[in-house]
Amino acid sequence: MIWLVGENIGDCWRPWVLGAAVPGRAVVSTFRLPRPLEALKNTAHEIGHLLGLPHCDARCCMRPVRHESQLVALPLALCWGCQKRLWARQGETLPRGGAA
Numbered sequence: 264m265i266w267l268v269g270e271n272i273g274d275c276w277r278p279w280v281l282g283a284a285v286p287g288r289a290v291v292s293t294f295r296l297p298r299p300l301e302a303l304k305n306t307a308h309e310i311g312h313l314l315g316l317p318h319c320d321a322r323c324c325m326r327p328v329r330h331e332s333q334l335v336a337l338p339l340a341l342c343w344g345c346q347k348r349l350w351a352r353q354g355e356t357l358p359r360g361g362a363a
Contacts, residue, residue, distance in 0.1 A: 265309060266290045267302070281305050281328060284312035301334040311341070315352050319345050 264287065271294040273279045282291040282305050289309040296302045307324045319325040323342035328334055341349065350356060 264288045265306065265313065267293060267306070269293050271295070281331060281334075282309040284309045287313070289313050295331045296334070300339075301331065304334050304337050304339050307339055308337075311345070311349075314349060316341075316345055316348060321345075 266289070268290060270292065271279050272283070272290060272292045279295065280292070281295065282289060284290075289312060291302065291306050291309050293302045296305060304324060305328070308328070311325045316325050318327045319342060321342035321344060322338055323345050324337060324339055325341065325345050326337060328337060
C-alpha cells in the first residue's frame with residue numbers, strides 16, 4: 264500500500280522527508296515536489312523499498328535523496344544491480360542486457 268499526500272511529513276529527527284517505507288506500506292509527500300516528474304521519481308523510489316530494494320549508490324532511482332533538488336538528476340529507472348536484485352527476489356534470472 265502506498266499513500267500520496269500533499270502535506271509536509273517528518274519525524275522527531277527530521278522536520279521533513281520526501282517519503283518513507285516500512286514493510287507493506289509507504290508514504291510519499293508531494294508537498295515539496297512542484298513538478299509531477301519529481302513526485303513520480305520519489306514514488307518509484309518508495310515502491311522499490313516496498314519490493315525489498317535497499318538504497319543504491321549507482322545512477323538509479325534507488326539512490327538516496329536528501330533534498331528535493333536531487334530528484335532532478337535522479338533517473339526514473341533501476342540500475343543493473345537493482346534489476347538483478349529484484350529479479351532474484353522473484354526467483355528469476357535477469358535476461359542478458361537487462362530488463363526491457
